[in-house]
Amino acid sequence: MELSSLDYVAQACMDLNDAMSSVQSEAERDALIVNHIKKVWPTVIPMDDFKKNLEWVNVSEPISLAQHCADKIVILDFWTYCCINCYHVLPDLAHIEKLHKVENGLVVLGVHCAKFTNEKDSSKVLAAVQRYNIHHPVVNDAESHMWEAMGIRCWPTLLILGPANKPLFVLTGEGHKEELVWFVGNALRHFGTRIATTPLPMSLSGQVKRKEDDMLYFPSKLALNPFYRGRTDEPFLAISDTGHHRVLLTDCSGIVLRIIGGCEPGFKDGKLVDAQFDSPQGLCWLSSNVLAVCDTNNHSVRAIHLDEGTVEVLAGTGEQGAHGDQGGKCMGVQPLASPWDVMLYTTPDMDMSVRPLLPPPPPPPAAPGTTEKQKDDGKDDANKEKEKKDEKRRVLLIACAGSHQIWALFLDTTIWWKYKTFTEGTCVCIAGSGQEAARNSAYPNSAAFAQPSGITLRMGTSPEIFIADSESSSIRRLALTTGQVSTLCGGDRNPLNLFAFGDVDDTGVDAKLQHPLGVAYCDSSKTLYVADTYNHKIKKVEVGPQKVTTLNPTMIETTDPATFNEPSGLSITADGKYLYIADTNNHCVKILNLTKNVCQDFKVRLLEPKFTEPENLILYKNDMFLNRKCGNLIIYFNITLDSDKKNVKFTPGAPQNWLVCVRDENNVDVTQDFEFINSSHKGTKLPGRVEMKLKQKTDKFLFRLYMSFHTSLCDATVCFPHSFTLRSTILVRASVKMVESYRISCTVNPNR
Structure with a gap:
């Protein structure tokens, strides 16, 4: 054509x-x-x-x-x-x-x-x-x-x-x-x-690099809880499980404590069990019990109240905001456009933070006849006024990718730039014209962003936020005392060139990134970490010299190079030693030890139901031994019947089912840690044999072996089932033979 x-x-x-x-x-x-x-x-x-x-x-x-x-x-x-x-x-x-x-x-x-x-x-x-x-x-x-x-x-x-x-x-x-x-x-x-009505040859595609039992599906953002005090029942990490339209809260070992939302998208407040999200992204802890969530497809920011067990809207209406809207409405009345990340900033009123430091004026002379008590009351009033001015105001900063702007939700009444007062609950655009570009400016509303998708805070005498400006493939910075917007690294000097991307470690704009989505700042090292999403890398930026370098960690389990697949979210521990990474297209979270430059999986999982010993348990008193360096264990077993009724026998031709289960000292099922050689962990015949081998070296000291039997018995008049479990202890040692074999003979009473 x-x-x-x-x-x-x-x-x-x-x-x-x-x-x-x-x-x-x-x-x-x-x-x-x-x-x-x-x-x-x-x-x-x-x-x-x-x-x-x-x-x-x-x-x-x-x-x-x-x-x-x-x-x-x-x-x-x-x-x-x-x-x-x-x-x-x-x-x-x-x-x-x-x-x-x-x-x-x-x-x-x-x-x-x-x-x-x-x-x-x-x-x-x-x-x-x-x-x-x-x-x-x-x-x-x-x-x-x-x-x-x-x-x-x-x-x-x-x-x-x-x-x-x-x-x-x-x-x-x-x-x-x-x-x-x-x-x-x-x-x-x-x-x-x-018009024809013939169908198309449709076939919905299967999953990509994901197993059915994986807990996460395209996780995008995460947030370590800065209020965490080490209690077992309080959240350590929040994860946006974006593909499942939910938020997971885990402890420090990865066990899921709370699931908020469900596998189906929706927009519903109320109790935690009923709440619904649609592709949640950015997360931010407002307190130890309140989590702010960018509910991206619902164009809103929501709050999860763990203490009250509820979810509510902080900002957004559920509908996409209009292009060019500068905001100014209150909380749930103000529309937003695809909020992608969020962070909390606490500040004194801006007039107090930028006003020149002059000596305080002398107090006015007391009026004639003023008593000492009245003088003290006057001092108290002055102190209270000073405390009020020094009080921190909470501002929730929001990266709205859909409108190419940075917004603020004022959680407290705050005097902001140019001494403009925003009352509590006001939601307003603080930077970005709405045009998609990478324009820097000393005037925040004339600056332009290109799909800001990640933000992180740098405090100090001149606080600022770093912004992953994804479509310009750059990291931008916004000064929080003046509103000035500038470029830290990546991108191009031409603000309209949104195609200046690549994979180059260098300084400032000479460095090249490819669609970065996540950032995290470490104050102790003055280093910014970047999820360079489309380069499948984690990079660090030395903020002073603006130098960009790539981290090349190895996996701690295998020493192979760590591989990422579109990582999009980062969160760093307060001591700057560990970086948590939402490895989005690998459907997992990884932990990067920045000190040793090694990486490992953060295994997100549900807590297994509390284990209870099975009924009709028979304890086998003789211990078995297993070499901790991938040792083999061969067990021959046979069961005989001991009954008052001498005519009770195994039913001829019926299968005598048995199953082997191995648990560690914490009663966690570790059967999958063993390879069953020339046999299986289950069977249908007696007597039987099972040969099992440790798949890899273990540091555990003992295992508990459970052999469960489900037999079919009969007497002169009737057939009936009978079940029982045999438990033995396996002691793990380095000094025993690589192959240990045992014969277990057990007599059971089918009348019990």
Whole structure:
């Protein structure tokens, strides 16, 4: 298809929108749309098909426009998964797909045209499709062949095709839900019987690098609890389990203490067990019992009150805020746009923090006749006033990726920049014009960000926040006493160049990052840590010289290099020794020991139910021994019956089922730590044999071996089941033989 044809359709759509702006009724609007279709469709050239050998998601075979879509209305969504505007279009596409199924004649196809190098990888596209719950077919047009052939200029662009794959409408940017409904509905009605109802070869893709028993699904952000005091029942770490639409609270060993939210997205306050989130991201502890959560798809910030057992809205309405909104409304009335990260800042009133330090004026002379008590009362009043001025005000800072701004929710009445007072509960934009760019400025409202997605605080005499400005691939800084915005590293000197990305360790803007999403600052070392997401790396920035270097840790278990897959969240311990990493596409959390430069998995898991000894337990008094260096244990066992009824016997031909379970000294099931050689941990015959070997060296001192039997017995008149368990102790030593064998004979009374 020639470029001029698409330009012709685009111009016709502009004329249509101008005409629709003045209509008075739905009938007039629909008539204008139909006239547009009649004008455009006969004159434009059918667009070319997709190139061969492209990789597809959610289909069992590649989609051909000519073969599968020639008699349908088709929406082509040109997108890239880093783009927040493309993200905002997805609910509109889901809405139109609910209104019109494939069988009704509508096909939605995602055409993924990468901005970043990392996004060209089909496995990353597949992960994004699953993370964003996209059910329609998506093609990875990694080299943007169709983008260039069609003359597409921006993400997102929606191109609506009529029969014969002829373009009818072009919609650029986000916020076209109504037009999408109008245009598709009228096109389906207009072409009527020409529309085919044949289905597409759909096949929703499976999981990516995730096991069914994994606790986490695309975890994005995390926050260590700064109020943690070491009690077993208080949270140590909060994790945004984004793909499961929930927040997990764990202890220091990774055991889950609380789960807030559920596997289905929603927007519901109230009790913790009933609360719902939609793709939560950034987290921040306001106190030891209150956690703020960026509920990103609900365009709000929520508060989890652990002491009260409730969830409530702090800011946001559940609907996306309008572009260019500067805020100023109160809490749950103020709309936001995709809040991505959040942090707490405590400050004295700004006039007190920036006013020159002058000696206090002398107190006025006491009036004649003033008593000593009245003088003391006057001093007390002055002290109270001073304490009030020195009192810290709490400000919740919010990185709103969807509006490219930094917002503030004032939890206390605060005097802010330029001595402007914001009352408690006010939510307002404090930096960013709303334009997507990387513009620095001494005036915060004229500065510009490009999808800010991570923030962290640096205190001191000149407090500031560092911002992961993902679409400009840079780290920005915002001074919290003046509002000045500048660049720490990455990006480009041209504020409009959002393609200055790469993987270069250097200084300032000469360093290059690729779509960073997370930051964490260590005050003791004056070092900033960056989740360089699309480079799959963790980098550190020496803030003074602005020097960027890559950390190359090894895994503590294997000494192999640690590998990350789009890490997006960081949190650092107060002593600066450990960095917790949300390794998003690996569906896990890792701990990086910064002192030793080694990494290990933080195993998030549910607490196993309390173990109780089985009934009919028989203790085998003789201990067995096992070499701690991957020793073998061979057990031969036989069971005989001891009964008052001499005619009780094992039922001929019936299986005599047995099962081996191994637990450690804490009663944790560790059967999976053993390899069963030439046998299994279960069987159906007596007598029996089991050979087991430690998979790896252990530091444990003992195990408890449980052999559970479920037998079938009979006497002269009836058959009946009988169950019992034999328990023995395995002592783990370094001095015993590598292969130890034992014979266990046990007599049981089936009448007990």
